[in-house]
Structure formats: structure tokens, C-alpha cells
Amino acid sequence: MMRINEVREHAPLVLCITNDVVKNFTANGLLALGASPIMAIDEAELEELIEHCGAVLINIGTLSTAVMPSIETAIQAANKHHVPVVLDPVACGATNFRKEFCLKLLRQYHISVIRGNASELQSLSAEVAMKGTDSDTSLNTAVVARAAGEYFNTAVVVTGAIDAVYVDGTVMKLANGTPMLTKVTGGGCLLGAIVSAFIYNEVKPTLSMLTEAVSFYNIAAERAAQRDNGTLPGHFQINLLDMLQETGESEIAENMRAEEVD
Template sequence: MITAQGVSKNLQNLRNQTPLVHNITNYVVMNNTANALLSVGASPVMAHAPEEMEAMAGIASSLVINIGTLSKEWIEGMMTAGKTAHKRGIPLILDPVGAGATGFRTQTCHQIIKECKPDVIRGNASEIMALISSDVKTKGVDSTESSENAIELAKTLAKETGAVVSISGPVDYITDGASIFTIKNDIPLMPKVTGMGCTASALTGAVAAVCTDSLEAAATAMAIMAVAGEMTLPLAKGPGTFQAHFLDALYSMGDKEILQYLKL
């Protein structure tokens, strides 16, 4: 069970421990996600050079691999960092950005899943579905499916890989293949800002660093996104001001806001 109290406790632990989160992420969101991690209370580093992947993943408290602007050169670094994380037993989060849009992305995700064994896979509905069904296509990085439609395939993906699968959308579903947590905060401006899904994955890495239960960690991160979104909505005039207010919300969020806004 995820509860508002559990989310508060995990957020408090995160702020107390300021875990180092190693992100191999895309050029579009490096700045947004580093700021979101700092705002929530984590310590981000963005690094992808193969030469330093063993060392950086070797000192981090968690690793987030995001394939958003993938190239052949980056895959070697992702594999080295991913294997290092697995060997050290630190949480590994995979964001399969654009899986189902091109075979290159889908196949790279399969390779990462097979060789690095992520603890959590966080993506939008069609990305998650494309990892298990070749019939599903993604519109670049945007979902072509509703999160409800992805539930059954997400459960199968979780059972086949041993990872918790976190599907984002107007309603988020987080499953380990047996249990499922639901977060129902639909915030229409969130998909109008690039990198909100990447931020959700980065926060999943931050929470997983301080919470040993991957299902609880993944659900807590989506809950923090949801509460920050609700806090931001009345203050934002559009996508531009949403981004700035969203960081402030991550920074100032307390027990009161979690209790008031979280819709489970």
C-alpha cells in the first residue's frame, strides 16, 4: 500500500540523505532534470562518457538511464554504467524514451534490460507497450495509447523482467506484476512541458536511493510529481511559467500538500 504518510516519510528521508543520482540522459532535459533533482533534495550528476562510467556509477547511490537522444557511442557507456550499478546493488531506473518509435530505441532497451536488469522501467503507455508488443508504435516521444491500455502488458513486462513497471499518463499505474498502485492526478499542462516524464524517472532514481522497496519508491516518485503538479497548476499561466513553479513546488512541498493533493 502507498499512503500519503509513506510518501512524506520517503521525501523526508530523501532530503535528509541527499543521494547522488547518476543520470545518463538526453540533451533536451539535462538542465530540467538536474534542477528538479536539486529542488526535491537530491544531488544530481549528468555524465555519459564511457571512460568514466564505471567510476561514476561506482560512487552514485542510484543510476538513471534515459535513451532520449540515443546514439551508438552512448550505448557502450550505458552498458558499463548499468552493469556497474547491478553489480553494486544500487537501484537502476530505465526510461525507454521513444521505444516503439524506432527499432534502434526498442532494441537498445531490450539490451539494457537483458544485461543490466533495471529495478524500475518508467515510461509512457506506448513506450511500455512497445517493449512487449511489436504492434505498438510511439509518436516520437509521445504516447499513442492511454495508460489504462498498457496495464496488462506492463504486468507481463514486470513478470518477465523482474522490474517494477511505472506507466505515466493522466492516471499513473505502477506494478510489480502482482500488485498495482494508481495515482489519479490528471494535470493537463504537464504533457505540454518537455521532459516531465524524464523528471519522473529521475525522481524515481532519487527515491529508490533511499527506499529499498522498488514498488514503493516508484509510486512515491509519481506521487511527488502529482502533488507538485497540483501545487503548480493554479500558479502557472502556461507551459513556460509551469516549469519554474514546478521546481518551486518540489522544493517547498511538505506533509500538508501531500495530504491535500494526492489522489490515490
């Protein structure tokens, strides 16, 4: 049975400490998938909540010194209760403030998956500067995924024109997707939440699990772009939510374009 069916059967609770710009879209995307989102940030309740969660998403898009203690508390609780953590290091190469905090999290805690674009992952594992949240399209995502995965000894999802997934020495290239995902705010951030839902209760997710998660999301996006007015950003965003609900095992099996990299 594909993981998508397990997610929909169990509706895992995903705690999202994410950026202010994308909270609503992220929550709606998780609901459309069949998972259960919760947005919480106060240190006083995080450990109690995380005991009941299947996964935790940490997205630093609107990082501040005020939220940093809550992020660390959430990860500590997740590690204590064996709950997987997905880190989305948004724009981590733009400032030392962001980068050093992400590196601290990766050095001190167990992160199950790092999910970012090629520039972000390259910046974390090598001293490469970037601008904002945009990815450098000249970077080879498969090479970046392997380098980051080996450097941090964890699973990695790298997005770009061709996505890449690294787990335990193996890299998969994933060719599904649509440029429309770059036309709406939160396209990548929502993927981080989808990945979190797919790896619920698995602190060491498998390659097939992450490959399916990314492929599912990208196939849903392709279908969204093909619907009426799907090349218009507003319609695409609504279509994507619809297709996250309507895309299932058969659509994934028929449309997945995945290839292992030597």
C-alpha cells in the same frame, strides 16, 4: 517517515545519462527535490562515480551508437555495486534501433524500474508501433504496467492520464497530475530522475516507495499549475521547480489519490 524526508536528509547522488534536451531541467528538478544530480557520460570515470551514487538514470531520448557503450558500462557498474537503475525507454517504439537496445539492456542487466508512457511500455512488451514520444491515450496504463512488469520481472511506472505502478504482482492507479506536464519538454524525463532519487540504495524498490515518488511529482505539478500564470508553459516550468522544493510530507498525505487495482 515518508521517503521524501529520507531523500532530503541524505541528498542521494543520482547519476543521469539522459537526453541532451532535458539535462538542465532534470538537474534543476533533482536539486529542487533535495537530491544531488551528476551528469557524466565518459566510460573512463563511470564506475568510480557510480560507487558513490544512490541511483543511476538511463534515458535514451537522444540515443546514439556513440553513447551506447557508456550506458552499458554504467549499468554494469551499478549492478556490480548494487546501485538501482531506472530505465526511461523514450520513444522506444519509434525505431527498431531504440527498441532493440532497450530490450538488450533488459535482457542482460538488472533494471530496478522501467519508467515510460503507455505506448513505450506496450511497445517493449508487445509488438506495437508508436510515433515519437507521445503516448496513446487509449491504452489502459494499469493493464500495460502489469503486462510489462510480469514480462520483464521488474518494477514499472507507466504514465498517462491515470498513472500506474507495478511491483511484485500488485498495481496501483494514481490519479494526481495535470495536463500542463505535457506542455513542457522533459516533464516525463524529470519524473524518471525523481523516481531514481526516491529509490536510492534500493535495487528492489517497494510499491509504497514508487507510489509516493509519482504522487509527489504529480502533486507538485498540480500545485505549480494552480500558481500565478501556471497554465502558461514557461511559468509552469518554473513553478514546478519551486513546488518540487515546497511540496512535502503533509501535501502528499493530504492530496495523494492512489487506488490498488484488483
